[in-house]
Amino acid sequence: MQITRAAEYGVLGLTALARRPLGEVVMIDTLCAEEDIPRSFLGKILQSLNRAGIVRSARGSGGGFCLAKEPSEISALEIIEAIEGPISLQRCLDEDLGCEHSTGCALCSLLAVAQDRVKDVFRTTSLSDLTGRHIPNGLVRQARDRHRESESTPPVEAADTVTSTWTIN
Amino acid sequence: MQITRAAEYGVLGLTALARRPLGEVVMIDTLCAEEDIPRSFLGKILQSLNRAGIVRSARGSGGGFCLAKEPSEISALEIIEAIEGPISLQRCLDEDLGCEHSTGCALCSLLAVAQDRVKDVFRTTSLSDLTGRHIPNGLVRQARDRHRESESTPPVEAADTVTSTWTIN
DNA sequence: CTCAAACCGGACTGAAATGATCCGGAAAAG
DNA sequence: CTTTTCCGGATCATTTCAGTCCGGTTTGAG
Incomplete structure (x- = not known):
């Protein structure tokens, strides 16, 4: 009764792309760092999203991934189903x-209704809806690290307990 | 993204109980036969439902299970959560x-909404709603077998292709 | 009192799905 | 032709699922 990590990471990775101007090409490594996702796993996931036409990939140096359409044109349902296959609460395949x-079967009808509700929610939520107030921890950490580096002779001994203020971008 | 077999069997087993007058005690074996559920598995499941106060059990000879309340007072949500634990599409536990x-996290909010929808569907469906038009295959088979036995010298060779009419009860 | 019937509940097991990693290969840029 | 980056199939460890087993306890009947 849960979404898989793969779908979770997929959505997260796409929000990272959506935060950038459409068409900007980003490497896997960059996305992983921002969203705290295992690198080779995200590689696999992006392959699926590529096949589904949600992202486009470019090989070779300067390569990476970019969104294939506007974030507002990509639904959460699209993303999740591209990665997990069709969402189905039903267990019995040939429902008819x-x-x-x-x-x-009464249970099947019940599950069918529940499934429709879930799909509705996912279908009516776009990637741009998801990108709004979401500030990934990976990005936060990067901002903190950048701030640390820029300090003159950072206090090594107390490094773990530093609670100085910092901002993002 | 699916319900477990255990929950599935649980609901099915309860519809078998709900088909009877409230308070009638039925053995596991009987329920299994009607609904085509592995015997020892259903045993486990009924234990959970017993602890949750949905059924009552009686040990010893003449023992078995009966519903602890009216079918209309038992929601699908109750049943499923008694067996699977709380329904959660969320992966991150401390949501606050x-x-x-x-x-x-944008993904968390999305999943929270979807989860609420599913719970609503399950919460507003009662066991009596489920028991209506549901005719379990196990019962059907039993009725067929009873009919076969009552025939005089049934034609053994054509047994597999017999399509005679029969009724339930 | 004793035995058999029936559920209780914990341990166990096989199979499948999940979550990831690895590595050789292909393509694109310089 | 070398480097960079994605492609994709194989592989692997862990967890969950689905189900079984078995000794124990309770109850009713004789």
């Missing part, structure tokens, strides 16, 4: 033919 | 403290 348990 | 990915 009646399931293994019973003809006109 | 912000998840591992980001403060104000």
Whole structure:
């Protein structure tokens, strides 16, 4: 009854792309660092998203990924199903033919309704909706690290407990 | 993104109980036969439902299970959560403290909404709603077998292709 | 009192899905 | 032709799922 990590990472990775101007090409490593996602795993996930036409990939030096359409044109449902395959709360595949348990299985109808509700929510949420107030921890950490580096002779011993203020961008 | 077999069997087993007058005690074996559920698995599941106060159990000879309340008073949500634990599309547990990915994680909010929708559907569906038109295959098979037995010298050779009419109860 | 019927509940197990990693290969840029 | 970067298949460890087993406890009947 949960989304997979892969789908989770997929959405997150795409928000990282969506934060940039459309068409900007970004390497996997950059996305991983921002969103705290294992590098080779995100590689796999982006392959799926590429095949599904949600991102475009470019090989060779200067290569990477960019969104294939406007964030407002990409629904959460698209993303998730591109990665996990069709969402299905149902277990019995041929829903018309009646399931293994019973003809006109009551449980199947119930699950079908629930499934529709979930899909509605995902279908009506776009990537741009998701990108709004989301500030990934990876980015936050990077901003902090940049701030640390710029300090003159940072106090090594107390490094772990530094609680100085810093801003993002 | 699916319900477990255990929850599925749980609901099915309860519809079998709900088909009877409230308070009638039924053995596991009977329920299994009607709904085509592995016997020892259903045993486990009924234990959970017993602890949750949805069924009552009686040990010893003449023992078995009965519903602890009216089918209309038992929601699908109750049943499923009694077996699977709380339904959660969320992965990050402490939803308030912000998840591992980001403060104000957009994905979490999305999943929270979807989760609420699913729970609503399950909450507003009662066991009596589920028991209506549901005719379990196990019961159907039993009725067929009873009919076969009552025939005089049934034609053994054509047994597999017999399509005679029969009724339930 | 004793035995058999029935559930209780913890340990266990096999199979599948999940979450990831690895590595050789192909393509693009310089 | 070398470097960079993605492609994609194989592989692997862990967890969850689905289900079984078995000794124990409770209850009712004889």
